Amino acid sequence: DAGVIQSPRHEVTEMGQEVTLRCKPISGHDYLFWYRQTMMRGLELLIYFNNNVPIDDSGMPEDRFSAKMPNASFSTLKIQPSEPRDSAVYFCASSVDSYEQYFGPGTRLTVT
C-alpha cells in the first residue's frame, strides 16, 4: 500500500482565497482524521470520520472550515475564506484503531 496520500504538499495562497486539501486514506481503514500542527498549538485534531461519517468536528476552529468524505477513499478539508492564522501543516491520518494512526506527509499551508 502506498500509505496515506495528501495533496498538495505545499500551498501558498492569499488571504480570502478558498483552499482545498485532499486526502486518500489507506484502503481498509475505517477511521480518517484531519489534524493541524503549529508551533504554538501543537498537533490538534480538527475532525474525524468513521466509515465516511463525520463523528466529531469539535476541533474545527470555525465555520470557515469544512470537511467531507464522499467515499471510503477520499476526503477533503476546505477553508473558505482563508486567513493568515490558518498557516500551518495539515495532516490527514487513517487507522483501524485510534491508537495506531498512519499519517500522510502533510500539506504545508501558507496564507499571506
Added chain:
Amino acid sequence: GQSLEQPSEVTAVEGAIVQINCTYQTSGFYGLSWYQQHDGGAPTFLSYNALDGLEETGRFSSFLSRSDSYGYLLLQELQMKDSASYFCATGTASKLTFGTGTRLQVTL
C-alpha cells in the same frame, strides 16, 4: 477531556539511554501511544500500551502505570537518527489527544 505533559527538550549522547516521561489526565483511558516525528516529516507510530508494564520493540521500549497516570518511552543505544520529536497520546477508542512533544537531540 485529556491533557498530557511531557518535557519540552531532552539532550543525550550517541550510544546512551534516554527516557522521555509523560503524565496524563483523562476522563477516560484507552491506553498510551507514542509517536516519532522528524523535522519536516509526519508523525509515525512507535508503540502502544494498553496495560501496565513494559512493551519492547527493538531499541525502543514503552512503559505504562495506569495507577500513576504515567508512562515513559525508553530509547537505548541512541543513534543520531533518533534526533526527533516524540509525542505521547491517549484518548478514546476512536480518537487521540497528543501531548506537546519532547524534542530529543542526540549529540556525538
